Amino acid sequence: MRRLALVTLVVDDYDEALRFYTEALGFRLAEDAPRPDGSRWVVVEPGDGGGTGLLLARAKDEEQRSRIGDQTGGRVGFFLHTDDFARDHARMTAAGVRFLEEPRHEPYGTVAVFQDLHGNRWDLLQPAA
Numbered sequence: 360m361r362r363l364a365l366v367t368l369v370v371d372d373y374d375e376a377l378r379f380y381t382e383a384l385g386f387r388l389a390e391d392a393p394r395p396d397g398s399r400w401v402v403v404e405p406g407d408g409g410g411t412g413l414l415l416a417r418a419k420d421e422e423q424r425s426r427i428g429d430q431t432g433g434r435v436g437f438f439l440h441t442d443d444f445a446r447d448h449a450r451m452t453a454a455g456v457r458f459l460e461e462p463r464h465e466p467y468g469t470v471a472v473f474q475d476l477h478g479n480r481w482d483l484l485q486p487a488a
Contacts, residue, residue: 365402366437367414369426370477373401376415379476383454384439385447386413405439428478435472437481444469444485451483458483 370376373391380386386403389412393399398419404412418424430436441447448462448471459480462471468486475481 363411365412365414367416368475368479369418369423369430370415371418371424371427373399373415373417375476377401377403380413380415383451383456383476385450430479433480435480435482437475437479439481439483441483441485444483448483 368376377388377391380403381388384405386405387408388402389404389408390400390402398417401415402412403415404410418427444462448458451473452458456473458471458473460472462469466487468484470482470484473481473483
């Protein structure tokens, strides 16, 4: 095994999630294909696509809908690395991304927690050199 290819993120609407990840976070659309059951296979990736992608999966029932926005029990569950924290923080803030704290400098790098459109917590992180 060489890499983790996809992580599923349960969403309530494909197009709303797709807009958030491509417009607010700057991800690229890798795939958007209809499936025989009426769902879609929607994959977004940060950067050039060399890392792990997100499969945006629309909730199919009440149990899955109950997980939207709290897929990691309130913990930061996703870590978005950048090579220019100030640039990406400013761009994301201008795009309406909600940061829960001011940027802070830690021994491991510059970081700030933000929420996606459903409330899942993410770190924007520029690792220390």
